[in-house]
Amino acid sequence: MTTTTDKHTITALVEDQPGVLNRISSMFRRRGYNISSLAVGQSETDGLSRMTFVVEGDPETVEMVAKNLHKLVEVIKVVNISSGNTVSRELALVRVNADVTTRSEIMQIVDIFRAKIVDVSQGTLIVEVTGDENKVDSLVDLLRTFGVHEVMRTGTIAMSRGVSYEEDTPG
Amino acid sequence: MNMRGAQIVCKSLLREGCDVVFGIPGGAILPLYQTLPEFPDLRHILVRHEQGAAHAADGYARVTGKPGVAFATSGPGATNLVTGIAAAQMDSVPMVIVTGQVGRPSIGTDAFQETDITGITLPITKHNFLVMEAKDIARVIKEAFFIANSGRPGPVLVDIPRDVFMEEVDYEEPLELDLPGYKPTISGNNRQIKKASALIQSAKRPVILAGHGVIISRAYDELKELAERAQIPVITTLLGISCFPEDHVLWTGWPGMHGMAYSSLALDEADLIVALGMRFDDRITGNAEKFSSKSKKIHVDIDPSEIGKIIPVDVPIVGDVKDVLVKLNELVEPSTHSDWLKRIETLKKDHPSLRLPETDKLLARQVIRDISEITEGNATIVTGVGQHQMWAAQHYEFKNPCSLLTSGGSGTMGYEVPAAMGAQVASPDGTVWSIAGDGGFQMTLCELATIVENKLPVKFAILNNGFLGMVRQWQEIFFESSYVSTGYSGNPDFVKLAEAYGIKGIRVTDKTQVKTAIQDAMEHDGPVLIDFIVEQEENVYPMIPSGMTVKDMIEEPSSERVTV
Structure with a gap:
């Protein structure tokens, strides 16, 4: 259930043209909407990108975000998938302190989270984790006790479950 | 058929039904201007400041319902348009603006007169384009007109680098629009x-x-x-x-x-x-x-x-x-x-709201009423922003649809002179009155030259109270009459100013002269400027202070004796 200032996920199919991201971010800035994360990548169709926004606000605000996104000429489709049954994932890389005494403990934690160690060096490890925002948050929190140097997150991408592709939000 | 980019621009504008362009040339857009003589059906009106071009295109668009078209060069030419574009965006006015840009190799190098005008106008246009190849011009202009005047109308800017105007390509009539994300809902559910x-x-x-x-x-x-x-x-x-x-x-x-x-x-x-x-x-x-x-x-x-x-x-x-x-x-x-x-x-x-106090003084409201009476409510009224705008809206009795042109959303002072010019170009035989304050009039009065040059018979009524009147009114009501920077003590002699431009000027200082002056203006075959020296501290009522409710309305000031 959505409460008043929940996080909401919106995806948008947009034309892959110079300046599109600028138009979108300009709209968010101008209207005073908060983006907590933004991910962009190619879609299944040549020339079109898909963006995933995680937006904070009440349902009315999020509806206005979707309407204003849709108003941009280069935005083709906008779907609010926060209320639906969705898969959402984020990738993070975490550089964490690791010496002989802590390395195995970290490896155990990484295992529990089904994360991976992708780089080992004198004194540090890089951990790669995939999951929804909560899972990534939890792992990063646990790793903090060892001393985290650097965290890099891609931002959430999301897709609704099942075969049906959801209807365009505003009309 | 091989054509240069500039020729394609002109041909595309004509194809979209454009017959008038307001603009000023400059370096980057010069290749387009030098092509204009090949297209005599495309009338160009040389304004004196790009803001004037934008407001004139706005006035033209509101009257005709067609997109108004403006040209400007890169850099300062383009940035001078900004106020006019923002005004059109706020009031949903269709416009297509073509700006020259520095040549493609110079873009991004801070070249002479380079400004990122598509970046600047991003939040104040319905859409904008930077056209990097001449082969795209025809399609982009077609899309620009379609976007500008469909759905909720608005201004569209098309920025074209200098060398793209000169690039020669094989011209093809654009058939299809490439706008998969733009489908305004016309039919109600x-x-x-x-x-x-x-x-x-x-x-x-x-x-x-x-x-x-x-x-x-x-x-x-x-x-x-x-x-x-x-x-x-x-x-x-x-x-x-x-x-x-x-x-x-x-x-x-x-x-x-x-x-x-x-x-x-x-x-x-x-x-x-x-x-x-x-x-x-x-x-x-x-x-x-x-x-x-x-x-x-x-x-x-x-x-x-x-x-x-x-x-x-x-x-x-x-x-x-x-x-x-x-x-x-x-x-x-x-x-x-x-x-x-x-x-x-x-x-x-x-709650009659619009009664005038009994007085021998020359009230701005009386001037509007007399203009309304003499034009029988049939004029197109173009206003600036402030007290005179509110009085015109209140006291003019509008008989015809689309006969008030005013900058409502953005509240742009200076709209009154160039927009009246655009309205008169759109309706050459119509009566156009530009109702101005002495403040706003001085922001764009340079267009008087354009009006004379194009023989446009616009009638100007300056309601001259020597103040930025609406701001002064706020100071009176909310700041204990502390008139900071609202008094205009150095106003020019507007009659002499009109005469300097070759425009008939009339000064009215007394209530008894108002009707005669308006009659004279109506009978004169050409532009006229009337300088009405009105009461300095007349206020606009009723007034609901900003952010308040109908219960907080000040209907009539206690000091004004009202007669029905």
Whole structure:
């Protein structure tokens, strides 16, 4: 259930043209909407990108975000998938302190989270984790006790479950 | 057929039905200008400042319903357009602006007169384009016109680098638009329209609140049909003024900060607002949470993002006002609402709002009334922003649709001179009065030269009170009459100024001279400027202070003795 200032996920199919991201971010800035994360990548169709926004606000605000996104000429489709049954994932890389005494403990934690160690060096490890925002948050929190140097997150991408592709939000 | 980019621009403009361009040349756009003699059907009006080009295109567009077109060069030429583009965007006015850009190899190098105008105008245009290849020009111009004047209209800027104007390509007539993400909803949803009809049927105290959308979709007859059939009083927004005849018995004024008291009170007492092509601007709602709290709302707008933006809506209908009204009129049964209309009559009688005090002084309001009387409400009135704008909107009795041109959303002073020029170009035989204050007039008066050069018979009425009057009024009411930086002691002699441009100038200092001067102006075959030296500290009433409610309205100042 959505409460008043929940996080909401919106995806948008947009034309892959110079300046599109600028138009979108300009709209968010101008209207005073908060983006907590933004991910962009190619879609299944040549020339079109898909963006995933995680937006904070009440349902009315999020509806206005979707309407204003849709108003941009280069935005083709906008779907609010926060209320639906969705898969959402984020990738993070975490550089964490690791010496002989802590390395195995970290490896155990990484295992529990089904994360991976992708780089080992004198004194540090890089951990790669995939999951929804909560899972990534939890792992990063646990790793903090060892001393985290650097965290890099891609931002959430999301897709609704099942075969049906959801209807365009505003009309 | 091989053509240069500049030729394609001209050919595309003509193909889209453009016949007039307002602009000024400069380095980057010169290849386009040098091509103009090959296209004699494309009339170019050389303005004196790019802001003038934008406002003139705006005035032209509002009168004709076609996109206004402006040209400017790169850098300062383009940035000078910005105020005019923003004004058009706020008031949903269709325009296509072509700017020159530095050559492609120089873009991004901070070259001479390089400005990122597509970046700058991103939030104040409906859309904009940077055209990097001449082969794209024809399609982009076609798309620009389509975007500008479909759905909710707005300005579209097309930025073209200097060398793209000169690039030669094989010209092909563009057939298809490539706009997969742009599909405005024109046709209103029938189920929603049925719901709206049911609400109208059950309402006891309905009002129509008609906005600029009624004028943009030219839905005057449909509005009248709905109002008459269901006997619903019609209130308009500032930009909706003239969409419904002011001598009609159902006409109930316009509400808000300086609107008629009876209009604001009627909205407050209503149990249903039928909002047509308007956006609940803060000048109308005041405190939005307390606005017309007893009413349900039907909101018809072509822009879905306007619905639910300010006011929660019971029946939202996305679509063109005309389309929706045609369908609604088929469903709405005739009714009388006689008690409610009687109540409206009482409100009009008890809160007349627009009475003039008995005085020998020369009041600005009297000047407007006399212009209204002498032009019989048939002139196109173009105003700037401030007290004179409110008085023109209040005291001129508009008889014809689309006859008030004013910068409503962005409140741009200086609109009055160039927009009147554009309106006169659009309607060469029409009577165009530019109602100005002495403040705003001085912001764009350079266009007097353009007006003379093009023999445009615009009549100017400067309501000269030697103040930035509306700001002074706020200082009087909210800052204990501390008049900081609002007095204009160095105004020029406007009559001599007019004469310097070769324009007939008349000065009026006394109430008894007003009508004669207006008559003289009407009879003179050419532009005329009348400098009305009006009362310095006249105020605009009624007034609902910013963010307040109808209960906080100051209807008439206690000091003004009022006679009916």
